[in-house]
Amino acid sequence: MENPAVHALAAWPAPLPLAVAYSGGAxxxxxxxxxxxxxxGQVHALHVHHGLQQAADRFESHCAATCAALGVPLxxxxxxxxxxxxxxxxxxxxxxxxxTLAALALAQGLRHVALAQHADDQVETMLIALGRGAGLDGxxxxxxxxxxxxxxxHRPLLxxxxxxxxxxxxxxxxxxxxxxxxxxxxxxxxxIRRLLLPALQAALPQYRDTFARSARNxxxxxxxxxxLAEQDLAEAGSPPxxxxxxxxxxxxxxxxxxxxLRRDHGAVPxxxxxxxxxxxxxxxxxxxxxxxxxxxAGRVEREGGVLRWYNASPLS
Numbered sequence: 001m002e003n004p005a006v007h008a009l010a011a012w013p014a015p016l017p018l019a020v021a022y023s024g025g026a027x028x029x030x031x032x033x034x035x036x037x038x039x040x041g042q043v044h045a046l047h048v049h050h051g052l053q054q055a056a057d058r059f060e061s062h063c064a065a066t067c068a069a070l071g072v073p074l075x076x077x078x079x080x081x082x083x084x085x086x087x088x089x090x091x092x093x094x095x096x097x098x099x100t101l102a103a104l105a106l107a108q109g110l111r112h113v114a115l116a117q118h119a120d121d122q123v124e125t126m127l128i129a130l131g132r133g134a135g136l137d138g139x140x141x142x143x144x145x146x147x148x149x150x151x152x153x154h155r156p157l158l159x160x161x162x163x164x165x166x167x168x169x170x171x172x173x174x175x176x177x178x179x180x181x182x183x184x185x186x187x188x189x190x191x192i193r194r195l196l197l198p199a200l201q202a203a204l205p206q207y208r209d210t211f212a213r214s215a216r217n218x219x220x221x222x223x224x225x226x227x228l229a230e231q232d233l234a235e236a237g238s239p240p241x242x243x244x245x246x247x248x249x250x251x252x253x254x255x256x257x258x259x260x261l262r263r264d265h266g267a268v269p270x271x272x273x274x275x276x277x278x279x280x281x282x283x284x285x286x287x288x289x290x291x292x293x294x295x296x297a298g299r300v301e302r303e304g305g306v307l308r309w310y311n312a313s314p315l316s
């Protein structure tokens with residue numbers, strides 16, 4: 001039985017040399033074995049020690065032994081991934097992981113990192129987005145490539161099923177670690193994996209393919225909306241002029257505001273915040289009308305004839 005990751009990598013024009021994010025778990029183990037076999041001497045492994053559980057030391061030792069056997073250099077770093085009050089622990093760990101992987105890669109002169117996320121991960125991501133009431137960006141799921149912290153992250157296994165990777169590991173007798181937190185139903189992703197995906201498999205056996213198609217359609221639509229927002233913002237200027245914004249139809253105004261906040265300030269407004277901002281823009285027909293709204297972690301204010309963004313500080 002051949003590693004299914006080998007077929008996925010054969011169809012991928014990998015940028016070499018390449019780093020592989022390697023946790024020691026099943027998915028990243030299959031990816032690392034396939035990459036090391038396909039591009040010997042051109043693959044590095046990156047391991048993030050999250051420090052969230054006692055087993056993390058054992059995970060790192062396992063990764064070191066596996067990489068030594070494969071002849072792959074291993075670069076590891078420890079990070080404090082504890083979440084702040086009111087913050088999602090999953091989101092905090094993910095942000096810390098990407099920042100650390102990027103730092104490890106750049107320290108070795110590497111600018112491309114392969115991630116082992118697969119078709120089941122994509123479905124879980126889309127279901128989480130649906131549960132949060134996300135827009136098209138969220139429903140587009142995980143892209144095959146993204147830029148973050150000066151590094152390109154790639155997902156060459158997005159078409160593969162999780163069970164196919166695990167079947168190969170078992171058949172080949174390849175050891176991997178099992179993260180105990182993966183069975184903790186306090187985490188949304190784990191509840192989806194344990195409770196919803198089996199039900200989807202029973203009701204809609206082709207759900208991975210259909211969800212992937214929906215993600216691609218959402219991604220295409222998102223690109224079109226971003227292009228329209230760029231046109232509207234080009235006319236509105238930077239910072240955007242209120243007179244131009246007020247002339248836009250409401251849906252285009254919402255699209256332009258959302259794009260401006262995310263593109264220029266890294267802010268993602270809630271639906272309620274965006275609606276309130278639209279309402280205030282529509283009402284500001286007089287010179288004295290004041291706009292002073294909390295948006296995400298900052299605020300938006302009217303300054304003469306334009307909108308301004310300010311980083312977080314107490315509202316007056």
